Amino acid sequence: MKNTLVAALLTLATMCAWAQHAQHQPRAQLASSVAFAPDGTLWLAGLNAQGELFVQSAPANGLTHWGAPRTLVSQGEAISADGENRPKLAFGPKGWVVVSYTQPLAKPYTGMIRMLRSADGGKTFSAPFTVHTDRQEITHRFESIAFDADGVLHTLWVDKRDMELAPKVGKKSSYRGAAIYRNASTDGGATFGPDIKLADNSCECCRIALATGADGGLRAMWRHVFEPNVRDHGVAVLTPLSSEDGHIVPAAQVVRATFDEWAIDACPHHGPGLAAATDGGFHAVWFGIRKQGGKDEAAVRYGRLKADGSPILESVRALPDERAEHADVLAWGTRVAVVWRSVDGARTTLKAWLSGDGGQTFRLHTLGKITGDNDHPRLAQQGARMVAVWRNANEVQVHELKF
Amino acid sequence: MNSSFNPRRRALLAATFAMPIATMAMTAEGIAEPTPPAFKSVETFTASTWRQLLAKGPRPAAYVFTNTFCATCPEVFELLQQTLADAGPKANPVLLAAIMMDAQGDRALAHARHYVGATRLYAFDGFEPAIRQAIDPKWRNVTPYVVLVGRGGATQRMTGPPSAKQLKDWLA
Numbered sequence: 268m269k270n271t272l273v274a275a276l277l278t279l280a281t282m283c284a285w286a287q288h289a290q291h292q293p294r295a296q297l298a299s300s301v302a303f304a305p306d307g308t309l310w311l312a313g314l315n316a317q318g319e320l321f322v323q324s325a326p327a328n329g330l331t332h333w334g335a336p337r338t339l340v341s342q343g344e345a346i347s348a349d350g351e352n353r354p355k356l357a358f359g360p361k362g363w364v365v366v367s368y369t370q371p372l373a374k375p376y377t378g379m380i381r382m383l384r385s386a387d388g389g390k391t392f393s394a395p396f397t398v399h400t401d402r403q404e405i406t407h408r409f410e411s412i413a414f415d416a417d418g419v420l421h422t423l424w425v426d427k428r429d430m431e432l433a434p435k436v437g438k439k440s441s442y443r444g445a446a447i448y449r450n451a452s453t454d455g456g457a458t459f460g461p462d463i464k465l466a467d468n469s470c471e472c473c474r475i476a477l478a479t480g481a482d483g484g485l486r487a488m489w490r491h492v493f494e495p496n497v498r499d500h501g502v503a504v505l506t507p508l509s510s511e512d513g514h515i516v517p518a519a520q521v522v523r524a525t526f527d528e529w530a531i532d533a534c535p536h537h538g539p540g541l542a543a544a545t546d547g548g549f550h551a552v553w554f555g556i557r558k559q560g561g562k563d564e565a566a567v568r569y570g571r572l573k574a575d576g577s578p579i580l581e582s583v584r585a586l587p588d589e590r591a592e593h594a595d596v597l598a599w600g601t602r603v604a605v606v607w608r609s610v611d612g613a614r615t616t617l618k619a620w621l622s623g624d625g626g627q628t629f630r631l632h633t634l635g636k637i638t639g640d641n642d643h644p645r646l647a648q649q650g651a652r653m654v655a656v657w658r659n660a661n662e663v664q665v666h667e668l669k670f
Numbered sequence: 671m672n673s674s675f676n677p678r679r680r681a682l683l684a685a686t687f688a689m690p691i692a693t694m695a696m697t698a699e700g701i702a703e704p705t706p707p708a709f710k711s712v713e714t715f716t717a718s719t720w721r722q723l724l725a726k727g728p729r730p731a732a733y734v735f736t737n738t739f740c741a742t743c744p745e746v747f748e749l750l751q752q753t754l755a756d757a758g759p760k761a762n763p764v765l766l767a768a769i770m771m772d773a774q775g776d777r778a779l780a781h782a783r784h785y786v787g788a789t790r791l792y793a794f795d796g797f798e799p800a801i802r803q804a805i806d807p808k809w810r811n812v813t814p815y816v817v818l819v820g821r822g823g824a825t826q827r828m829t830g831p832p833s834a835k836q837l838k839d840w841l842a
Contacts (some may be wrong), residue, residue, distance in 0.1 A: 439745070
């Protein structure tokens, strides 16, 4: 008995030593965002090796010549920059620039949406502040930001305040998924209106896509949880908020945008992309698994949406790459660009699918290849100029798209 | 049992036997009540780790691949833990591993309390998609991704919670 006990203790000691030895340095968080400034400068926001929030920019006539990174004040707080949770930046009128991110809290799956603002074109930034009114230690994550045509700043995020309040069935909440909440700022992020629910029953950890419609108003597209557990996508119009008279804006009407009929109790971690089309509708990309011929067919798909967000089903097709991940889409006139990364073991290829006829036909291009850690590619646009930006552990590549 | 037992594998198996016992407390009703394991560190997980675990790892075993933002993942652990509790002593010992794909060190440890019943905690070390494809080339980062390894080495793979039949086959 004594020998057995000694052997067990020695075994546990060996295990502890082995486990300690195996502990490694955290990986770099490469997830970043890009946007053109009004003067044509290309900006990037991300985290450096120390986990600090930084911005850097490249001149309009030399987009591959990145300037020195500028670390922004972030009070040493944690910032999410993994996968689809990444710092964002947006340029508005009057020299307004905002940078947002999710600050993960100590309790798992919780966070706050934080923002820094500039009123001088990005020369200086404020200290970070929390965007939403609700301050519970719950999920406020996966934010998206954009200025609409009137210069109103919209912030949307995945929020679980309704799930927290819902009655439980056994150990599980009776609430399906999470919710999409939003607020708006008419002064470039100096002040914000109330938190307003856009939609119940969103998926819990996928990015939210935003695009400006032909009417100048924003549309949001997100992965939704349709009854009972179908993780397709919804689209809603961001109607103007009117809270001055105390009127509560009702949740928007959710229009179903995809019909993969993917029923699963799991997290796809793969949100959609959305871009306005010339006819008032939209171009969309998304990931889903659908049954075809009795088999599960996983694919990133492209499709056209009508102005109300409903799909033009005959336009839906899979990207020509079964390894495609996290596609992004932009459009200008009849030009449509879809970019994605394709991982084959250690090697990753950056691919672009370009259309000159409004998405009727596409041509496949390979823009780059790399071995090692890298981010999903991001598209940025200023008028007809479109670039694909791809960050890896060593550099930030910029690929000008030629149609 | 393999006579060419190396010390590393000996330690792994010993912990596999010991930790479920250490992490299960009997309540007054006699029902096994799981308590979170006191993980103090995280083991690294690479494509090589996976090959070794599949070839020479303990059986039965359940590997649950998860990440810091997968809110549907803890439910799978609850299901696996309940399955083992229902099966009683004849099912044990079982390796029940949580593998964090997007965080290492303290960030991974912070999520350990969600993986009730886990006997091992790993974290990806390397380019996440490359490791993921080494596990399953067709796996598209949907989590929880679960691999159940039966006593005879038969594997079942699924995204989301295993079905009742899959759980029954696992422990058969």
